[in-house]
Amino acid sequence: MSMHVLLKRKRLIQACMVACVVGLSGCASKSYVVLLPDEDGSVGKVVVNNAQGTTVLQAPREGAQLGGAAGKTFVVEQAQIDRDFGVALAASPRKPATYLLYFETGGAALTAVSQADLPRIRDDIKGRPAPDISVIGHTDTAGDAEANYKLGLKRAQQVVDLLGKTNLSPERITVDSHGERNLLVKTPDGIDEPRNRRVEVNVR
């Protein structure tokens, strides 16, 4: 094949790719993915794998065709994102909120500060459409692991009881304990650490 024909073919492929990006017909595939910034403005990373290889997206509004050539990316205009994804984006559920409540040593008694946080959590639950929550108990490393698992569960159940009248049916409340396995502050075993004695409440 002559250089001339090769160049011509390359131009044709490029023209087709541009056509795909602007949404014109006549291409093999218009399916594509676009990386968007997170709510806090940070940008993650997306990897696309297909029969032709791997493509990495790491800039805001960087896109790639799902069936496209490896490494081939393009910038997607906001207008196109609004057109192709406006409805899906508008249908996004509210971002879940996470609250941490802290406990006095050795038992399921909330600290006074955390006790005062309960109304705020209750209001958040009531303010959401069709809410569900998960309540996960944690302990510090004082005491043995098995006892701490049970203590974590006791703390989580205590928070559920204290939240009280939220009108959540049982299937909308997940209660669990991680015992001393998920420390907020890493410590050796047998350490009394107030920041590890906590219950995490996720409101969705």
Added chain:
Amino acid sequence: MLKHLCMGMAIAVGTMGGALADDTIIGFVKTADGEANLVVAGKIVKAQPGTPVQRKDVLKTGKPGSLGITLKDNTLLSIGPDTELVIEEFLYAPAKGDFKLGANVRKGSLNYVSGMVAKLKPDVVNVRTPTGTIGVRGTHFVVAVTED
């Protein structure tokens, strides 16, 4: 005899595990508009805020239609019109270190905002489409799948 008993128990436990996995609620519908349904074991169920979602349910919208769900690890998934999405795998057991999230977009548009699974174990998150698979590294993306 003991051997048979053990095998019987193993089968019973195995079956129970399977049944449990399929009954487990992995999330809830939070937004629904227009024609928005779940296909649960072949049956069409109208999706409304609060409808529970289980693994392998098909989230299906018409035109116009949209649907948004929140999974138990705080992952947000919302779809636009004329879309079919299935959560094929979901495991969120931080106490055991078990994490998995596998979804399949057959057609339409999806908005994905990652939750705890992607944060704690990003390499187990996969969004499959007919032409390619998207791997997630703690992030927000949109994907459109058209039937060619």
